[in-house]
Amino acid sequence: MRKGLIVDAVEYDVEAIQDRWLPVWDDLAPFRSGKPDDPRPRKYVLDMFPYPSGDLHMGHAEAYAIGDVIARYWVQKGFNVMHPIGWDAFGLPAENAAIRRGANPKTWTYDNIAQQRESMRRYACSFDWDRTLNTCDPQYYHWNQWLFLKMFERGLAYRKASSVNWCPNDQTVLANEQVVNGKCERCDTVVVKKKLTQWYLRITDYAERLLDDMRPLEGTWPDKVLTMQRNWIGRSVGAEVQFEIEGRDEPVTVYTTRPDTLYGATFFVVAVDSDLAAELVQGSGVEQQFADYLAGVSTMSEIDRMSAERPKTGVFLQRYAINPVNGEKLPVYASDYVLADYGTGAIMAVPAHDQRDLDFARAFDLPVRVVVQSEEDPAQTWVATADDGPHVNSGPLDGLGTAEAVEKVIEELAGANRGRAAVNYRLRDWLISRQRYWGTPIPIIHCPTCGEVPVPEDQLPVELPDPAGLDLQPKGTSPLGAASEWLNVDCPRCGGPAKRDSDTMDTFVDSSWYFLRFLDPHRSDAPFDPQQARDWMPVDQYVGGVTHAILHLLYARFFTKVLHDMGMVDFTEPFSSLLNQGMVVMDGSAMSKSRGNLVRLSDELAVHGVDAVRLTMVFAGPPEDDIDWADVSPAASVRFLTRAWRLSGDVTSEPGVDPASGDIGLRRTIHRLIHDADHAVESFRFNVAVAKVMEMVNATRKAIDSGPGPADPAVREAAEAVAILLSLVAPYTAEDMWARLGHEPSVALAGWPTVDPELVRALAVTCVVQVAGKVKARLEVDPEIGEEDLQALALSDPAIVAALDGATPRRVIVRAPKLVNIVPG
């Protein structure tokens, strides 16, 4: 027994128990991983790292409780578990807080990190505290810059002028993934479009692999997430078709998923904000009308523009495209219903079989030609048809079904060098520049003579300049642009005067590879150690909220594939298994100060203690479901923990006593329940595992009070098993029980109890005897009973004889030893 430990208390005192064990654990450090001589097989358990926007809240408490159960389970099962934590420490909240209070974003961030770190320690998270990282440390973002330059070398990072999403509140551009229903993901402000030159990562090059590599994740990733990613990538199969434009040398290519309807094209549309539209309008005589239309469109918010209800608008450009299959002249329109950055920004319009084209045709009084037969006439109903029927008015395609017609028309177009089969994706390249201060500077120098010049590797990291004296107010251009000392540099190539790129990177870059940095977080000559990556990666279990289903998870998968192609890692997917925990809500809706339904984690911890809060989180239901705090009872958790804890004080046998001589009934129950709990944890049904431990406590209580009594060796075996199983969820209580049972800390390393298969195998089972599917009798039978014996036994049972009432069984189904079903004649 350790000096000064009080383990003979008679009352369960939450505060005292927490204060007693926390320093002991600091000292013991039971969760350090990666020692070179550790013979245990490795497991990597990763919780999504938090953003340090304040202290931990209820959501963190749930997520980290769940991750901790998994990590602690594997430790008990004998694995060398790496369970690291760090901070996603760059981002707007720090900057906005700094603006509000005039503080340095760095100070604000590190203060919050210190607070969260202490809260996590007290929350008994089994993190390896030697492996922490902060993405805002230059030692970390150094490697963001290094990776960016590697991508730049490979043509995967590039700058282009394009129409981008602009958040007028945050005064910065956003990636497509960060626009939700036309609003800024972060602040809910309606996003507008702006034409700007920005940095992109070429994630679209990986679209096919991002899609294909999801197949092996089926079963270990939630279907929901896989579906969301598939939708987001949005693969579509079709064809590219070239149209000549009268008076233009080069043909224009369009993308269509329905090349079979080519004969039904009656007009042609280009995106109003595309370069092509700007070119085609030249000399058309409608330049002013076009310019007015374009101006109107560009001030529109994304929400308005996306509305399908909006009537179709456009401008006839006074020009004609030639249908390659029949030479027909198709009028060319500019419209905002065609997107400049999908496909080629131009479409062939087939009003009979595409609702959008039909709406446009109706608005502009254009002809509608049916080329796939169906009962309804789109020109009458104004409903486009999409049936698979025989083609008509389509020359050589007449009579063919859609699949054949698609094949045939592509063949003919290819033969005439007028088109080919093609695949398109909804996914766009990832826009990573941000016009804000608190992020990773983009390591590029703009030189008037040499152009975009990478910062030489030996000059990395490009550190953020001191914010003192800088105006961090959002103003549409990066605050770094005003740091002239920092901004103005000599070109590394020609030595002439040049300027640094003043934008910073999207913070999702930081989180796209942090799981690799944990392997060797202090390394200074590389982002991570390739050998460690071989040893530990991919992550065995990733735990986090579904809010990142597309954003972070897609980007991290993309980075992993890029690193694979660079030869830095030998795997292509970073996370073998993913668990999405639900949210903690109150009275049915998300907690928020403005709603007045905010439950403060610190309050709950102060009232009920760490173990009870953790237990409540885990017992509330399946981990992926939301927890309504109004539906759960942390007080009940305290009650249960107290009952469990008392067992440890009641056991009177000595540690090490052989359980084999203990009460066989209790032993059977306990071993069965350990077995069940084990199974439940393996399949993430932690609430069920807790229920099994509750049953163990109930059974042990009964054995002490009205069974074999406190001295029985089986009672000790049971109490020790309770302590070990409970250590996953309620580490303080479990540690205290362990000490009261006469053991040295830490129970976290005690090892999962071994289940004796002989004890799990039941001595007698209850056999249900049904007549016509209704239970009429129950028999206690030997589990090994033969079918004939069981049938005879069932048929002679008085209750069955009575239920049959003289009728002869027409059929008897025997499933020994569990069930007999008698079908009366």
Added chain:
RNA sequence: GCCCGGGUGGCGGAACAGGCAGACGCACUCGGCUUAAACCCGAGGGUCGAAAGACGUGCGGGUUCAAAUCCCGCCCCGGGCACCA
């Protein structure tokens, strides 16, 4: 509109692979302890019914000796995508 999930007591939720529906807990009721209350301990309960029994996992059908579980058709709830050609 399209694509995923999901509907089980008053509530959160159990039910491995078609075989006793409702584990475990909350709330509730009753009893014990207490001067009293809380805490704690014990007992109870799907619904209807006095009982025997009947009915019961969103609704309607089907398969099967047997369906919460499998199949078909609906309804409702949650989520994702949505002018992506």
